Structures are given as C-alpha cells and as structure tokens.
Amino acid sequence: MDEQKENRGMIQRATDDNDGDEDRCRQDSLPLDLAMDLLSRLPAKSIARFLCVSKHWSSFTTVPSFTKSFATRCSAQPPSLLVTFSKNLKRFVFSFPQDQNLDGSYPPVYSYQMTDTDSWCWNHSQSIHGLVLLQGSVIWNPTMRRFSTLPTPTTNKTVSYLGYDPLEDKHKVLCLSKDESKQPRVLTLGAQESWRIISKDFPLHYPYRDCHGQCINGILYYEACFRIGDGGERRIMSFDVRTEKFDSIELPEFYLGSYPHMILYKGRLSIVEIRSLPSIDIWILKDGDSSHKYWKQKRFNLPLSEIDPIKSKILTFNGVSDTTGELIFTLWRFSDSFWVLYFIMRSESIREAFFEGVFGDDFRCCYGLDSYGIHSIDVIPNHYESLVSL
Incomplete structure (x- = not known):
C-alpha cells in the first residue's frame, strides 16, 4: 500500500x-x-x-x-538482434528474434526509421540492458527511439564506456581521459547527478582504442594501456559497476588480436580471436588465477563447408549470445532477406536463421535503395526492450 x-x-x-x-x-x-x-x-x-x-x-x-x-x-523473453544502417540521412532500425531457429518467411519483430541521426559517429557499444552508447557520449534507447547526449565531463579527449549493475538496476557511464594522469569520472544514468571523480584505488592507465568494451554480469571490461618508458603495455581493465573498483588483467602471451572481444566461456573470462576463418581461437583465463595472467588457448573450426560458399566469404563476427553462448555471424550486407549463422562451441556445429521479406520493391523505391543489397550494416546482439528514460 x-x-x-x-x-x-x-x-x-x-x-x-x-x-x-x-x-x-x-x-x-x-x-x-x-x-x-x-x-x-x-x-x-x-x-x-x-x-x-x-x-x-x-x-x-x-x-x-x-x-x-x-x-x-522483457528479460524473461529471448533477446533480439538489432540491425541498423544509414541511407540518405535516414537511419533504419530492424529487430529480429535471436536464439531462435527460424527458417522461412519471417518479417522483423519491428522496424522504424529516424532522420538526421548521422550527425553523430555511429561507433556503438553492445546493447547494455536495453541501452546503447554511441561515440560522443550519446545514449540511444532503441525501444523508445530516443537519443540523449550526456554533458561533457572534461575538455580533454575522452573515451566512454557503458555498464550495468544488475543488483542495483543501474546504468553507469565510465569516462576516461587519454591522459592517464587525469582521474576517471562516473555518471549514474537517471539519477539527476553530475559526473563524479573516482579518486581512490585508480591504477594509472589510458584507453588503448576508441572501443566501447563489454559489460558482463556487472563487470565492465575494456582494453587499456599502461605507460612503460616510451612505450606501453596493453592490458584488459575490469571495472566493477557497483563498487566502482578497478583491476587489470594481462593479455595472453601469444595473443595477436587487435580488438579483444571478452565473453564468459564455461563461467570463465575468455577472449574470442578470429583472424582468418574457419579458425576461431578462444583464450580462457585459468581458474584460481589470482594474478590474472595465465590463459589457455582452445581452437575451433567453423564448418564453412556446410553453408553456401558465397555466404562463407562475406561472414562477419557480431558477438556472442548471452543466453546460449553461441557465436553469432551475419553477412556484412543484406538485400530483401536477413541471414544469421550461430556457431555452437560445445558441439562445434552450426545452425541458421533466415528472415525473408525485410523490405521489397516499394521500400527500395521509396528510399532510393539499390537491388545489390545494403552495405555497412551494424548488428547489435542481446538487445532487450527498455523503458529507461534519461
């Protein structure tokens, strides 16, 4: 009451x-x-x-x-795959079921268009409990079709990361300066607060690239660099969204990837490395490794012979399903249909999902789309609908 x-x-x-x-x-x-x-x-x-x-x-x-x-x-339902692309100053957004073996004439769950959104750089984070962070500290709620630009915390060049704490049901943005002497700042979304400086227990480091990292079970992981002499040492940084504590993790000794994609594999922090398909390497942090530096490498082979040869040549890795642990691949372009390939690591097998009738001739004519398909699409997995208003 x-x-x-x-x-x-x-x-x-x-x-x-x-x-x-x-x-x-x-x-x-x-x-x-x-x-x-x-x-x-x-x-x-x-x-x-x-x-x-x-x-x-x-x-x-x-x-x-x-x-x-x-x-x-919404969290009790299967997540969605968001697919978005830009054409003629309009951005189109489509939502498809994820983790479901659909094959046939299935339209998107929903679709819509927005205008004048590409004044922002469309470099984006993963979907973090319904919200997406765009470069330039812009928060996008795809469900509400709203964008919110966060206040700039500093005049220095910065990189921002979006995290979510499931225990307290809070989104937070971590902002780091590329000058490692500057202290990081945190903003809790929807709390009507200003940026807060984290002054305690902050290991001096700076963002290695303008990447958004991954948030897994309330821990935000991102690539960082520690300055050593005239050079630097790459590491993975972890940031506990609830306690706001930092920790560092050494990269695997023979890891050669440029953009580490962090996942949980059998409950342990792991890195997906895909240099040349069909080979897929998973680097797994060993159990009980308090020093955070011992990794085990496991190699998988994607069975490309089981799919269309043309599709196998234009595959793009788009992340990992949070609910099933399957690797998600799509084509880097699509025309009037959308195709998804899931790689099941435990059985080293694949399954496909196919969506027909995404758009037809009338849609193409209306928006000036050619018949060769849409290129430079962005695919965002693990999206849940959210009513969060900033």
Missing part, C-alpha cells in the same frame, strides 16, 4: 498542471496498481505511443515499479 501511495504521488506531481485532462479522470476510475500492471504487459511500441496521449499517461513510465516490472518481463 505504501508503494502504491508513493507511485500515485509521483504521478500526481507529474500531472499537476493537467487537472482537466479527461484521460486522467477515466484512468482514476481504475485502481492504480491494476492500470500499471495492464500497461506493463503491452508491447513496448504500444507503450511508446501512449506517451503522447497526455502527461498523465507519460508519467507512468517514470515510476520505478512500472519500469522494473516491464524490464523483468
């Missing part, structure tokens, strides 16, 4: 200047907890449309219990 009173108070404060709104009068005849439960069961695109009905309707999505209920329901 106390929570319901608190929720009603939050909604009342958000709609104080809308006393004559007929929608609110009708809504007041329905118990608040029942109304919120019904709304939380609707698809995200329907909820997004309801935001435009009135301030009263919009205020529902700011109530923590409502957004948490919606997030819990």
Whole structure:
C-alpha cells in the first residue's frame, strides 16, 4: 500500500498542471496498481505511443515499479538482434528474434526509421540492458527511439564506456581521459547527478582504442594501456559497476588480436580471436588465477563447408549470445532477406536463421535503395526492450 501511495504521488506531481485532462479522470476510475500492471504487459511500441496521449499517461513510465516490472518481463523473453544502417540521412532500425531457429518467411519483430541521426559517429557499444552508447557520449534507447547526449565531463579527449549493475538496476557511464594522469569520472544514468571523480584505488592507465568494451554480469571490461618508458603495455581493465573498483588483467602471451572481444566461456573470462576463418581461437583465463595472467588457448573450426560458399566469404563476427553462448555471424550486407549463422562451441556445429521479406520493391523505391543489397550494416546482439528514460 505504501508503494502504491508513493507511485500515485509521483504521478500526481507529474500531472499537476493537467487537472482537466479527461484521460486522467477515466484512468482514476481504475485502481492504480491494476492500470500499471495492464500497461506493463503491452508491447513496448504500444507503450511508446501512449506517451503522447497526455502527461498523465507519460508519467507512468517514470515510476520505478512500472519500469522494473516491464524490464523483468522483457528479460524473461529471448533477446533480439538489432540491425541498423544509414541511407540518405535516414537511419533504419530492424529487430529480429535471436536464439531462435527460424527458417522461412519471417518479417522483423519491428522496424522504424529516424532522420538526421548521422550527425553523430555511429561507433556503438553492445546493447547494455536495453541501452546503447554511441561515440560522443550519446545514449540511444532503441525501444523508445530516443537519443540523449550526456554533458561533457572534461575538455580533454575522452573515451566512454557503458555498464550495468544488475543488483542495483543501474546504468553507469565510465569516462576516461587519454591522459592517464587525469582521474576517471562516473555518471549514474537517471539519477539527476553530475559526473563524479573516482579518486581512490585508480591504477594509472589510458584507453588503448576508441572501443566501447563489454559489460558482463556487472563487470565492465575494456582494453587499456599502461605507460612503460616510451612505450606501453596493453592490458584488459575490469571495472566493477557497483563498487566502482578497478583491476587489470594481462593479455595472453601469444595473443595477436587487435580488438579483444571478452565473453564468459564455461563461467570463465575468455577472449574470442578470429583472424582468418574457419579458425576461431578462444583464450580462457585459468581458474584460481589470482594474478590474472595465465590463459589457455582452445581452437575451433567453423564448418564453412556446410553453408553456401558465397555466404562463407562475406561472414562477419557480431558477438556472442548471452543466453546460449553461441557465436553469432551475419553477412556484412543484406538485400530483401536477413541471414544469421550461430556457431555452437560445445558441439562445434552450426545452425541458421533466415528472415525473408525485410523490405521489397516499394521500400527500395521509396528510399532510393539499390537491388545489390545494403552495405555497412551494424548488428547489435542481446538487445532487450527498455523503458529507461534519461
């Protein structure tokens, strides 16, 4: 009852200047907890449309219990693959089911277009519990179709990372200067706070590349460099999103990859290295290694002979399924269909998913797309719908 009173108070404060709104009068005849439960069961695109009905309707999505209920329901469902590309100052976004063996005429779960979004650099992070970080400290919520530019914490050149703490249900952005003498800063999203300086237990390092890293089970991993003399030593840094503590991990001695993709393999931190298909190397951090420097290498071979020879030549690695642990490959372009290849490491086998009818001739004509397919697509796995509003 106390929570319901608190929720009603939050909604009342958000709609104080809308006393004559007929929608609110009708809504007041329905118990608040029942109304919120019904709304939380609707698809995200329907909820997004309801935001435009009135301030009263919009205020529902700011109530923590409502957004948490919606997030819990979405997390229990299979994640999605987001596919996005740009054409003629428009950005197109498609969502496809992930981790499901679909073969045939399956359209996207949803699709939409946005205009004038490519003024930002479209270098992006993975989807972190429904949010994506774009280069330039822009937060994108694909579900709500909203972009929020974060305040610049410093005039120095910086690299930002997006993390999520599942225990406290908080997103945080870690900002590092390329000058390792500058202290890092942290911003908790949605908390109406300013950037905070982390002054304790900060090992001097700087971002090695303008990459967004990976967040796994509340730990943010990214590539860093420690200055040694006139050169530098590459390492993996870990940042606990909840405690805001740093730690460093030595890269494998014979690791040659440029952009380490960190995953959990059989419960242990691992790095996927793909230099030349069909060979796939997984570097696995050994159990009980308190020094964080002993790795074991395991090699897999992708059975390319089982797929179309043309497809095997234009495969792109797009990450790992958080739910099944399978490696995800797509083509670096698509036309009127979209094809996904999953590599199951435990059995060294593959499965395919095929989506037809993504767009047809009318769509091509309307937006000036050629018949040879869309190039330079971005694929973002493990996306869950989110109502988080910044």
